Amino acid sequence: MAVLLDIDQLRTFIAIAETGSFTRAADIVFKTQSAVSMQMKRLEERIGKPIFERDGRASRLTEDGDKLLDYARRIVKLNMDAVCAFSQNELTGRVRIGIPDDYADRYLPEIMARFSQANPRVEVTIVCEPTPMLIERINANDLDLAIITHVEHKGTAEFVRHERLLWVTSSRHQVHTETPLPLALGRPSCGWRQAAQEKLETINRGYRVLYSSWNSTAVGAMVLAGLAVSVLPESALRPGMRVLGPTDGFPPLPSCKIGLVRNWREQTSLTDALASLIIQSLDNLAQNEAAE
Template identity: 35%
Template structure:
């Protein structure tokens, strides 16, 4: 049996072991990176460092991902025991860690489709913890994370930073009522957010560049207001494909400008409690992935 000497000059860092466990469980570096809310390159560097410390190759790389080598299989139970003991020690010294609270920001448009399952999963996994929700606009979340007002945010940023982890690319679509054909009217009636944001500006820019004769007939500060205007046949609007309801359909009008895909990312503040943040990140990732492939 192999012995791993952690008393050497290069000691095993717990972060290295956590990365090892995440990748082993996910079966891929990319999957482990999503669970840890880190970039794939950062996790790869940690795995390489761990292999240098133990002096053995721990993973076999192949087209489908990675699998544990014999040495990796030997290290796996050791790593689990070490990480569990560290977590228990921290929980014992800081009881509020496990029973604490986590603040999550989530776009309002996902509050009906994703949020119930996320909350159910969190309640089951962390029954002693509290979750504080902010359902709002993705535009608000980067600043809230930077200020420390949020611990985690699921959002669609204008630009992706090195600390953001893309967990899905969502299809943005023009949406209309299943009972009306507002898309056939000219000027084209459009419903948009009433506040300045990159998504509003993008829609207006695409409409103008396409030469579409349009008119903004409804504005709202909330997705619920936009959705109501669309369902009533007052206007068309833009929504994520996965959030369409029974009253709203995806428009295939060829004259409408193509919207493309929007990255849905998880972001984390520097001060987030690690254990709760890790748990909630894994739950959110699982629920988002359950949406299935893009249409």
């Protein structure tokens, strides 16, 4: 019997091959690392040969893996081309989406690549601003959709993703041992900032906010330079950062919830299509429930 290859498994396989890591690939395809490992186990079972071998902490392709990679790229591209070619209702027009820069680096590449492949004639306007400003833009009819940090008291949002909120420091410095603790956080109204301060006050840990910005890139730069500790969601972690936990004297933080806000005054088939793809791409709620 002919072996049929699974498109989703091939997409994950390509992500691992390009990043050299199951962990980084899991971020790209929006799956848990265990789900990625299971997919690769099943793919190896389908072709009957090992496709990865360990190279230190990285994953390297075997000779058969290299051979499969070329086929995988062609199969995935051909699959997308076929879907686009037979789409009976090609969407056109313009859609406006907002997203905080905390999430943009991780989520936008996958979301926009998939949406643009399926809807090549659609113009997408992207606004990167903090959640409060994005909600204001939705209310002012300046955006059609917004991916936000889910805030209960600031309007109706669909809760689509759950992430851990983490204390982070530089992996090359010891700034987290200083007293008072130097912090780089969002503006005073930021929920993550408030959560961090409350936790530190609960354990009577002295601190001072040295750097304050809505821009996560700026906050991350202070962390990487070894100038301050900050709090970030998993999606905003970067190479060179180290997560701090109870063994370092940092108490657990509340979870970070990610939501989708729609401008119901501008609801169209175009916004519905992008909203559905966002939910499909970001949703890890079912995975979390299964794990529990």
